[in-house]
Amino acid sequence: xxxxxxxxxxxxxxxxxxxxxxxxxxxxxxxxxxxxxxxxxxxxxxxxxxxxxxxxxxxxxxxxxxxxxxxxxxxxxxxxxxxxxxxxxxxxxxxxxxxxxxxxxxxxxxxxxxxxxxxxxxxxxxxxxxxxxxxxxxxxxxxxxxxxxxxxxxxxxxxxxxxxxxxxxxxxxxxxxxxxxxxxxxxxxxxxxxxxxxxxxxxxxxxxxxxxxxxxxxxxxxxxxxxxxxxxxxxxxxxxxxxxxxxxxxxxxxxxxxxxxxxxxxxxxxxxxxxxxxxxxxxxxxxxxxxxxxxxxxxxxxxxxxxxxxxxxxxxxxxxxxxxxxxxxxxxxxxxxxxxxxxxxxxxxxxxxxxxxxxxxxxxxxxxxxxxxxxxxxxxxxxxxxxxxxxxxxxxxxxxxxxxxxxxxxxxxxxxxxxxxxxxxxxxxxxxxxxxxxxxxxxxxxxxxxxxxxxxxxxxxxxxxxxxxxxxxxxxxxxxxxx
Ligand SMILES: *Cc1c(COP(=O)(O)O)cnc(C)c1O
Numbered sequence: 001x002x003x004x005x006x007x008x009x010x011x012x013x014x015x016x017x018x019x020x021x022x023x024x025x026x027x028x029x030x031x032x033x034x035x036x037x038x039x040x041x042x043x044x045x046x047x048x049x050x051x052x053x054x055x056x057x058x059x060x061x062x063x064x065x066x067x068x069x070x071x072x073x074x075x076x077x078x079x080x081x082x083x084x085x086x087x088x089x090x091x092x093x094x095x096x097x098x099x100x101x102x103x104x105x106x107x108x109x110x111x112x113x114x115x116x117x118x119x120x121x122x123x124x125x126x127x128x129x130x131x132x133x134x135x136x137x138x139x140x141x142x143x144x145x146x147x148x149x150x151x152x153x154x155x156x157x158x159x160x161x162x163x164x165x166x167x168x169x170x171x172x173x174x175x176x177x178x179x180x181x182x183x184x185x186x187x188x189x190x191x192x193x194x195x196x197x198x199x200x201x202x203x204x205x206x207x208x209x210x211x212x213x214x215x216x217x218x219x220x221x222x223x224x225x226x227x228x229x230x231x232x233x234x235x236x237x238x239x240x241x242x243x244x245x246x247x248x249x250x251x252x253x254x255x256x257x258x259x260x261x262x263x264x265x266x267x268x269x270x271x272x273x274x275x276x277x278x279x280x281x282x283x284x285x286x287x288x289x290x291x292x293x294x295x296x297x298x299x300x301x302x303x304x305x306x307x308x309x310x311x312x313x314x315x316x317x318x319x320x321x322x323x324x325x326x327x328x329x330x331x332x333x334x335x336x337x338x339x340x341x342x343x344x345x346x347x348x349x350x351x352x353x354x355x356x357x358x359x360x361x362x363x364x365x366x367x368x369x370x371x372x373x374x375x376x377x378x379x380x381x382x383x384x385x386x387x388x389x390x391x392x393x394x395x396x397x398x399x400x401x402x403x404x405x406x407x408x409x410x411x412x413x414x415x416x417x418x419x420x421x422x423x424x425x426x427x428x429x430x431x432x433x434x435x436x437x438x439x440x441x442x443x444x445x446x447x448x449x450x451x452x453x454x455x456x457x458x459x460x461x462x463x464x465x466x467x468x469x470x471x472x473x474x475x476x477x478x479x480x481x482x483x
Pocket of ligand 1: 137138175250280307318
């Protein structure tokens with residue numbers, strides 16, 4: 001039977017008094033319809049159809065459940081976004097109330113709405129002092145599209161029409177729109193769709209394990225930053241508009257730069273008058289134990305992209321915090337800025353974000369990650385480095401990554417890596433799933449970005465689960481003769 005002919009009631013059949021969430025789900029029927037009609041992001045649809053999607057039906061705290069009733073500890077916070085954890089009734093209440101009051105109105109027609117204004121003011125309150133203005137979008141990618149147009153407009157308005165080049169980094173992730181994917185440094189993305197768009201160039205990433213052999217992390221950090229200066233001189237300083245980077249690269253595999261990197265990047269940007277853009281989509285809203293990752297690294301960006309943690313993913317929302325240097329020019333000299341989205345300042349999304357930030361403040365989650373649970377996660381997670389499969393394990397606030405290696409050595413640069421074609425990361429990820437743990441694989445790096453609400457006991461559970469699943473991976477690899 002073609003899945004199209006399945007009546008909806010055959011898939012989810014709630015009885016009169018059951019909510020849909022409680023109703024039993026026919027996993028197979030959902031998987032068949034999924035394979036027949038739903039093209040997933042960043043997915044090989046044919047391969048997925050052959051084994052079927054895992055159907056996620058519920059979330060509570062740091063856990064999610066699939067349609068077979070299996071509970072998983074969500075070490076990835078959904079997709080780096082569920083900072084306050086699942087099942088926050090006060091956010092659903094705020095969303096419901098706003099939907100009844102005013103579900104939508106635009107901000108194009110010289111009109112505004114109360115949650116958008118309140119959220120803009122709240123974001124200014126919690127961000128560093130140079131930020132006094134906010135531009136809203138529906139996602140992080142749209143935020144970075146906004147960045148491209150804003151920095152080019154900034155230079156145009158001051159008579160520097162040639163100053164349009166933006167420098168980013170290989171293996172950066174800045175979203176998946178044309179501009180976002182161009183700013184990003186993922187070769188697999190550039191290959192599809194004729195990217196990058198003109199005027200975007202890339203330098204190497206500050207990944208010590210990849211490029212730091214024979215150097216201290218501090219030496220390597222300075223070297224990686226010097227690539228920016230080289231690129232500026234190569235392009236011509238009068239052509240470079242901005243540098244953009246994630247404080248800690250997320251999707252690239254939780255690449256934590258050496259401590260010397262960001263201050264040197266700041267110095268170089270200042271030297272050439274180049275705008276510094278921090279993509280805070282992951283690092284913002286407490287993930288590194290500060291409201292923004294830039295504060296952790298002590299840099300002073302001119303613009304910051306945000307999304308994900310701003311609303312803990314309850315409703316899509318993104319945007320750009322615009323520093324005074326840029327805002328003053330745009331506002332004083334700019335006239336119309338011909339850019340914006342239907343959902344810029346969406347009242348329901350802004351209401352969700354306001355309640356989310358209220359929770360983060362009330363529960364002191366930023367301080368908790370910086371002073372208590374972050375250091376605790378560091379101690380526990382970094383101890384995984386004694387596992388026979390783990391070459392190195394590192395954390396920064398509430399992001400963490402470990403490297404799977406075939407053979408360990410005292411110095412990480414002497415470890416024997418796995419052949420990348422074996423996809424050992426994916427094998428490990430499957431063992432994590434089976435063991436009830438969501439951990440993401442990026443090549444042979446296994447990464448987490450857990451909800452900021454985790455307690456010590458939950459961190460213990462997380463690290464124990466990871467260790468058990470690493471053991472299962474080791475046993476499996478040994479059986480397959482891969483180790
Ligand atoms: C997720 C992400 C984006 C893109 O955000 P979307 O909401 O998926 O468009 C941009 N930058 C970084 C650093 C991200 O992690």
